Amino acid sequence: MNFQSDGIRLTASGVSCVRGGRPLFAGLSFELAAGGAITVLGSNGAGKTSLLRMIAGLLAPAEGTIELRGGPGSVGEAAHFLGHLDAVKGALSVSENLDFARALLGGGGASNEIALTRLGLNALQDLPAHMLSAGQRRRLALARLLAAPRLIWLLDEPTAALDAAGKEVLIGMMDEHRTRGGMVVVATHLELELEDAREIFISNGRAV
Amino acid sequence: MSTLSAIVLRDLKVALRAGGGAGIGVIFFLTLVTIVPFAVGPDMPLLTRIGPAILWIGALLASLLGLDRIFAADHEDGSLDQLLLSAAPLELIAAAKGLAHWLATGLPLVIVTPLLGLMLGVEPKSLFAVALTLFVGTPGVTFLGLVAAALSAALPRGGLLAAVLVLPMSIPLLIFGVVSTHVAIADGSLGAPFRFLIAISLFFLVLGPVAAAAALRHVRE
Numbered sequence: 001m002n003f004q005s006d007g008i009r010l011t012a013s014g015v016s017c018v019r020g021g022r023p024l025f026a027g028l029s030f031e032l033a034a035g036g037a038i039t040v041l042g043s044n045g046a047g048k049t050s051l052l053r054m055i056a057g058l059l060a061p062a063e064g065t066i067e068l069r070g071g072p073g074s075v076g077e078a079a080h081f082l083g084h085l086d087a088v089k090g091a092l093s094v095s096e097n098l099d100f101a102r103a104l105l106g107g108g109g110a111s112n113e114i115a116l117t118r119l120g121l122n123a124l125q126d127l128p129a130h131m132l133s134a135g136q137r138r139r140l141a142l143a144r145l146l147a148a149p150r151l152i153w154l155l156d157e158p159t160a161a162l163d164a165a166g167k168e169v170l171i172g173m174m175d176e177h178r179t180r181g182g183m184v185v186v187a188t189h190l191e192l193e194l195e196d197a198r199e200i201f202i203s204n205g206r207a208v
Numbered sequence: 209m210s211t212l213s214a215i216v217l218r219d220l221k222v223a224l225r226a227g228g229g230a231g232i233g234v235i236f237f238l239t240l241v242t243i244v245p246f247a248v249g250p251d252m253p254l255l256t257r258i259g260p261a262i263l264w265i266g267a268l269l270a271s272l273l274g275l276d277r278i279f280a281a282d283h284e285d286g287s288l289d290q291l292l293l294s295a296a297p298l299e300l301i302a303a304a305k306g307l308a309h310w311l312a313t314g315l316p317l318v319i320v321t322p323l324l325g326l327m328l329g330v331e332p333k334s335l336f337a338v339a340l341t342l343f344v345g346t347p348g349v350t351f352l353g354l355v356a357a358a359l360s361a362a363l364p365r366g367g368l369l370a371a372v373l374v375l376p377m378s379i380p381l382l383i384f385g386v387v388s389t390h391v392a393i394a395d396g397s398l399g400a401p402f403r404f405l406i407a408i409s410l411f412f413l414v415l416g417p418v419a420a421a422a423a424l425r426h427v428r429e
Contacts, residue, residue, distance in 0.1 A: 058289055058428055077295045085286025091225040092218065103214030104294045 003151050003181040008071040009033055010055070010152060010183055015064035017050045024050060025202050026063070032185070035178045037194050040187040042202035048187035049083065051202070052154045055185060056081040071151070079152040080105070084160065086141040090130025094121055094140055097129050098147050105148035115146040119169060134161040142170060145177070153177060155186040211296045212304040219308030222281075229274050230312040237270040237317055241324040252329050259330035260338045260389040264382055266324070267317045267342050268349060268375075275353040276370040278309050279361035279424065288361070288428070298424060303417035306354045314346040337392035341405060345385040348409030349378050351416030358423035380408050 009031055016026040024047035032038055040048045053059040055066055057076035068075045088097055095112045102109065109115070116122045119139040124132070132140065138161045145153060153174070159167050174184050174194060186192060223230040244262050245255060255262075282288040291301050321342055322335040330338065356373040360366025388401035 056289075056293060058292055073295070076293050079293060081289055081293055083286055083289060085284075085289075087286035087290045089218070089222055089285065089287065091222045091228060096218075096221070100214055100218050101290070103211055104290060104296075106295065 003034065003149075006034060006181075008151070009069045010066075010075065010185075011069055012055070012066045013064055015051075015054065015066060016062045017047050017054065018062040019047070019050055023062075028064070028200070028202075030198065030200060032183050032198075034181040034183065037174070037178060037184040037186070037197035038200055039192060039194060039197050040185065040200045040202065041189065042187075043189065046202040048189075048202060049156050051200075052081065052083075052156050052185060052187055055079070055152075056154050068152075075152065078150055079154055080145050080148070080150045081154045081156075082141055082145070082158055083156045086137045088129045088132070088137050088140055090128065092129055093126050094129055094132070095125040097140060098143055101144040102147050105144070105150060107148065109149040110146040112147065115143040118146060118173070119143045120165070135163055135166060138162055139166060142166075142173070145173065151181075152183045152185070155184065157188055158186060159188065159190060159192070211294055212300055215291075215301060215304040216308045216311070219305055220312055223308070223312035228312070229277070230316070233270040233273050233313045234316045234320055236273055237266050237320065238324060240266040240269065241327060245328070256329045256331065259325060259328035260334065260393075261386050262328060263321055263325055263330070263338050264342070264345075264385050264389075267321065267346060268378060268382060270317055271314055271346055271349045272353070272371045272374060274313060275309075275350070275357050275374065276360050276367040278305055278354065278357040279420075280357070280363075280366055283361045283427075288424070292424075292428065298421040299417045302354055302358070302420040302424070303351075303413075306351045306416060306420075309353075310347050310350040314350050317346060318343045331393070333396075334389065334393045337389050337398070340398070341385045341389050341392075341402065344402075344405055344409050345381045348381050348412040349374070352377055352381075352412045354416040354420040355423060358420040358427065361424065362427050381405065381412075384408060 011031045013029045015028040017024040030038060040051055042048050050059060054061050055075060056079050057074055066075060068078060071078055098112050116125060119142055121136060121139055158170055171193060178184060222228050241262060248254060318339055321339040325335040325338055353370060353374045356370035360369045363369060384401050384405040388398060388405050391399045391401055
């Protein structure tokens with residue numbers, strides 16, 4: 001399935017971030033078209049997570065605006081946000097967690113079978129999620145991206161707790177998502193090989 | 209609509225499975241009703257008279273348990289972010305979570321009330337009246353609690369705060385709940401106090417989700 005994303009742009013203009021009275025960065029602008037990707041780099045505490053939360057609409061920018069031009073609705077309704085918390089309910093089974101994500105964020109994506117096979121969790125479908133290891137929980141969180149297709153992926157340190165194979169799968173997923181017209185914004189302090197991704201480097205209050 | 213029913217279903221599953229804490233309210237209710245006669249003494253006419261009031265206080269306190277977990281649990285594991293990214297309005301999501309919480313913790317209290325009333329010597333014909341007023345009143349308490357739950361979502365030890373916020377506000381429910389029970393016992397029919405109870409409960413059912421959603425938006429900052 002491809003996204004009807006021609007002409008849709010994710011734009012940020014003059015965005016500033018203040019957390020706890022401390023300015024983190026100011027004057028950040030970017031534009032992201034269908035199939036595009038941005039990697040957000042920077043040291044710990046630079047404001048990478050805050051930037052992703054602002055794009056998702058979970059945090060209001062101190063200055064500036066972030067909007068989805070030519071798209072239906074807000075950025076939040078078109079976006080996946082994968083933070084450092086996996087949002088997995090331990091009392092529910094692996095497939096129940098995925099079913100809930102589909103009901104909450106919109107269906108039309110891969111079936112549990114396909115999404116979980118891709119992430120290597122297919123044999124664990126009926127296992128309560130509290131039995132999963134940290135890496136497996138992260139894989140389950142990534143399976144949400146496939147089960148509930150959304151135009152924009154906002155990934156905060158997505159490789160945390162993932163093994164080398166998991167990282168390969170994730171890179172494959174991101175490439176595929178972009179070929180279908182999706183957008184990816186990924187915050188990381190490691191190198192992630194994404195083809196012609198724009199880099200935003202946040203350091204010492206400056207975003208370039 | 210399927211989003212909201214999915215939220216209700218998920219919260220029910222989480223509450224009813226191991227460690228969900230749905231049963232603890234009923235056990236607390238039972239304990240409270242059991243210890244009151246020890247304090248009051250073996251005075252059956254007195255217990256019969258104050259029985260409805262004890263049942264109401266017990267149910268009120270029992271429904272405070274676990275109230276703070278409604279949003280705090282979702283806040284801790286990151287699910288709250290996912291709820292906020294849903295296309296469904298946050299007010300309705302809060303209402304769905306309130307409904308699930310009441311079904312898991314409030315409704316069982318209503319169901320065991322006639323049984324506990326027997327322990328207090330409440331007359332059989334009034335047992336139904338107490339259960340009915342609780343059936344109408346406890347959703348009001350839960351939805352009032354939604355606001356406190358949202359405010360304390362990001363706080364450690366928010367449970368006490370939630371209880372302290374909810375108890376004073378629930379006094380109107382308590383007054384009209386107990387009064388309408390007494391009216392029902394005396395006249396054999398539910399009168400004006402019962403309609404007031406319904407009105408207050410409905411007021412909280414509407415106000416609760418709206419205020420909770422506003423509080424959640426603020427808390428996420």
